[in-house]
Amino acid sequence: MNISNSSGNNQKKRNFQIEAFKHKVVVDPKYADKTWKILQHAINEIYNHNASGLSFEELYRNAYNMVLHKFGEKLYVGLVSTMTSHLMTMSNCIENANGGMFLEELNNRWDDHNKALQMIRDILMYMDRTYVPSSHKIPVHELGLNLWRDKVIHLSGIQVRLQNTLLQLIHKERTGEVINRGLMRNIIKMLMDLGPSVYQQNFERPFLEVSGEFYRVESQEFIECCVCGDYLQKAERRLNEEIDRVSHYLDARSEVKITNVVEKEMITNHITRLVHMDSGLVNMLVDDKYEDLNRIYSLFHRVPNGLSTIREVMTSYLRETGKHLVSDPEKLKDPVEFVQCLLDKKDKYDKIIALAFSNDKTFQNALNSSFEFFINLNPRSPEFISLFVDDKLRKGLKGVSEEDVEDVLDKVMTLFRYLHEKDVFEKYYKQHLAKRLLSGKDSSDDAERSLVLKLKTECGYQFTSKLEGMFTDMKTSKDTIAGFYMKHGADLEAGPTLAVQVLTTGSWPTQPSTSCNLPAELTSLCDRFKSYYLGAHSGRRLSWQTNMGTADVKANFGKGQKHELTVSTYQMCVLMLFNDTDHLTFKELEQATEIPSLDLKRCLQSLACVKGKNVLKKEPMTKDIGEDDVFSVNEKFTSKFYKVKIGTVIAQKESEPEKHETRQRVEEDRKPQIEAAIVRIMKARRVLDHNNIIAEVIKQLQARFLANPAEIKKRIESLIERDFLERDGSDRKLYQYIA
Structure with missing residues (x-):
């Protein structure tokens, strides 16, 4: 190596060179054997629990030097051989363990091997970091696990016994016995540490197989002797037990697999039978068994098509019972009771969906669909709902808070939304509201206006503009x-x-x-x-x-009885006639007052035939009014109240002729609405075929009523006659807008 140093321009560069040793370094030929003997002895001492006297620093240096001097292969092969020898000894001890001591021995030996492996890895750390990667060997810790797997766990005498022992213990736990969960956790973790394939092959796969058979047999026994609620309880308990078992000593990834087994054997395979049992879903719905319903929802939620099965059965039952309700002759006698039954039914199922079905939107939609189906089976539903509102607002909701009043109105609005013929409801509601306003019998102006506001929000300004005009007139x-x-x-x-x-x-x-x-x-x-x-x-x-008025009349009866009578205008006209005469026949009253015959009969029924309100006497004393009946003042009339309100006997619901007349008025009112919709659509689209016009009109008008395609066709013909539309020259089913 050349090192140059310059300290200035005038100083000459000096070169230094470091050379190799002149003499050869000689290594002891027996160095590798001697060093390995030291390390082998140390490994033996570690496995024999005598590691306290060892110098780990010195052992690390020896292993370091062996690798440094290119004896890594000898060190690695020696480690494999020594470790294998000890594991063979351990496996013999494990195999020879008796009965319940088998798992204990396995666990202890595994613990010993792990501790030894940790110390050996520390000693051979340099080999692990340098020699192992460069020569593509297995790292020390992984090597130790593989040797344990091959020399201990996969020995036929241990492998089968281990699997059977684990499965027997789980079976005992399932049948109520207490087992050593800590020991189970250690053994299962050992299998997991050896790798996913070891855990799956030696435990998980057979565990799932025997579990499937166990729950197959048990579910069959349960379903033969249990009612649905009890069976579901057992299924829920078994699921929770398996989830608990996983959390205590199995691999977390096994949870989905074992719960799938329980769900398949205990729920999926019996889903139809469970739902249709005498004690099944319908029984739970009828008896408001919220716990059982919540359980069936929770369990069926876990399996394919579970919730759809519940929904279908609930919908089918709801539609059938609803159909019976809206066609029951007894219920139809009293419109208020009819609507109250609908509200009670809606409340019942709303509560079930909230408490038992977790407010599941799909169930709420099924409920709404069912109510819409059967409410519209009865063409009188719009009339009856209006009569229900009339009854509540006439009688008043005494002692009821504003919140409760709003609650009643909201429930009515829920039924209103289900109606296909909202314009029919509007027709009746307007009539009933008019009578309440004019007679002063509405209990709360706030409640009246609140309902109109709700209708306005639901259907728009046009729906309520005339109703609001009625309040303005008042x-x-x-x-x-x-x-x-x-x-x-x-x-x-x-x-x-x-x-x-x-x-x-x-x-x-x-x-x-x-x-x-x-x-x-x-x-x-x-x-x-x-x-x-x-x-x-x-x-x-x-x-x-x-015919729409009321009056307060002061009346004097026999024995000085004085009362103030609140009556209709018709009733007042009848009563005032008795100031000049004692007896009058029905015909004489009809001629004198010119009140229509039907209204006069109702009027006289109220005055003469209602107990406690009979200010007139009738001969003969029958409930019906005859042409020749004779009426006179009831001088014996008494009441503990000074003010006596005499209501008119009114038809709670329309008679058949009245119903027919109302229907005709509704149909007439619909015609201009259908025509307006057709014109709006054609003005925007210019050209459209017959089927698309029908579909568009129905869609536009469905917020008010369900338009009849036959009537739409008539309105199209009418618009063609009046030159709003024309047929296409080549296609009669194609219409064009005439600008």
């Missing part, structure tokens, strides 16, 4: 009547008091034009109000809707 009417009394109040103090609601035509449901002969005391007052109103508003017309 407020305007209060201001109008206040203005009337401010102007004429002094002249009207002695007579009856008048309250008038002025209703905008179009916002309120159309009423049949009915006339009624009002008492003379009221006729002049009504005329004065009419003059006042028309004087304040030019270009308007007023027509009295006497």
